Amino acid sequence: xxxxxxxxxxxxxxxxxxxxxxxxxxxxxxxxxxxxxxxxxxxxxxxxxxxxxxxxxxxxxxxxxxxxxxxxxxxxxxxxxxxxxxxxxxxxxxxxxxxxxxxxxxxxxxxxxxxxxxxxxxxxxxxxxxxxxxxxxxxxxxxxxxxxxxx
Ligand code: SME
Numbered sequence: 001x002x003x004x005x006x007x008x009x010x011x012x013x014x015x016x017x018x019x020x021x022x023x024x025x026x027x028x029x030x031x032x033x034x035x036x037x038x039x040x041x042x043x044x045x046x047x048x049x050x051x052x053x054x055x056x057x058x059x060x061x062x063x064x065x066x067x068x069x070x071x072x073x074x075x076x077x078x079x080x081x082x083x084x085x086x087x088x089x090x091x092x093x094x095x096x097x098x099x100x101x102x103x104x105x106x107x108x109x110x111x112x113x114x115x116x117x118x119x120x121x122x123x124x125x126x127x128x129x130x131x132x133x134x135x136x137x138x139x140x141x142x143x144x145x146x147x148x149x150x151x
Contacts (some may be wrong), residue, residue, distance in 0.1 A: 002035055003139045014146050021150060026058040028143065032124070033060045038131040039124050041100065044112075044147070045069065045076055046120035054080055054120070061125065064100045074098030076123055079109045083118045085137055089130035105129045110140040114148040122147075 013027045029042040043059030052071040056064070071080040074097055079086050088107040091097050097107075104125040112120040122140055126132070 003135065006031065006035055007139075007142065010143060011146060014150050022058055024150070025147065026060070028147075029058060029060040038126045038128040040127045041104070041123075041125035043123050044120060045123060046112075047071075047080055047118065052080075057120075062101050066098055066100055069098065075107050075109050076121060079111050079121050080118060083111055083113065085110050085141070087132050087137065089132070100125065103127050106131055108132045108136060108140065110137065110144050112144040112148050112151075114151060119148070119151070 009031055010028055013031065014024050016024060019027070025044050029044070032039050032042045041059065041061030043061070044057045045054040046057050047054055054069040054071070054076055056067040066074070069077050071077050075086050075088055075094065076098070078096060086109045088094055088097070091099070091104055091107055104127060106126040106129060107124065109121050109123045111118045112122070122144055124140070
């Protein structure tokens with residue numbers, strides 16, 4: 001895994017105050033999708049706790065209709081309420097799943113926690129079956145911590 005090498009680039013990207021935060025997050029999506037062969041769609045959703053909905057801030061990959069997701073709905077919506085990582089090796093085995101593309105086989109969603117509050121998440125779809133390991137989880141948790149620290 002190229003995770004070690006990527007960490008330095010991601011850190012640099014996130015700390016680049018010459019760019020708006022959304023632009024920095026977008027660049028992280030691009031870096032991840034371009035570097036990790038089985039990351040096919042990478043996006044950041046952020047929570048609106050009043051309306052209990054997630055809002056897609058930026059992404060790379062196929063266009064999606066799911067720019068607003070109610071808490072509790074789909075993998076993303078479940079993470080908004082569970083505050084825990086959700087690794088899905090096979091999306092077909094999930095009842096509460098929102099399909100974005102029929103070619104997606106697996107998904108991983110990691111919450112972004114700031115000051116103890118679940119403020120959003122990184123969501124990654126893969127066209128490869130069962131591609132995610134605990135290494136992906138630790139790596140993406142690290143990214144979410146760094147994202148929280150710049151918000
Ligand atoms: N599959 C997600 C919806 C978002 S798309 O992956 C971009 C879900 O079930 O929450």
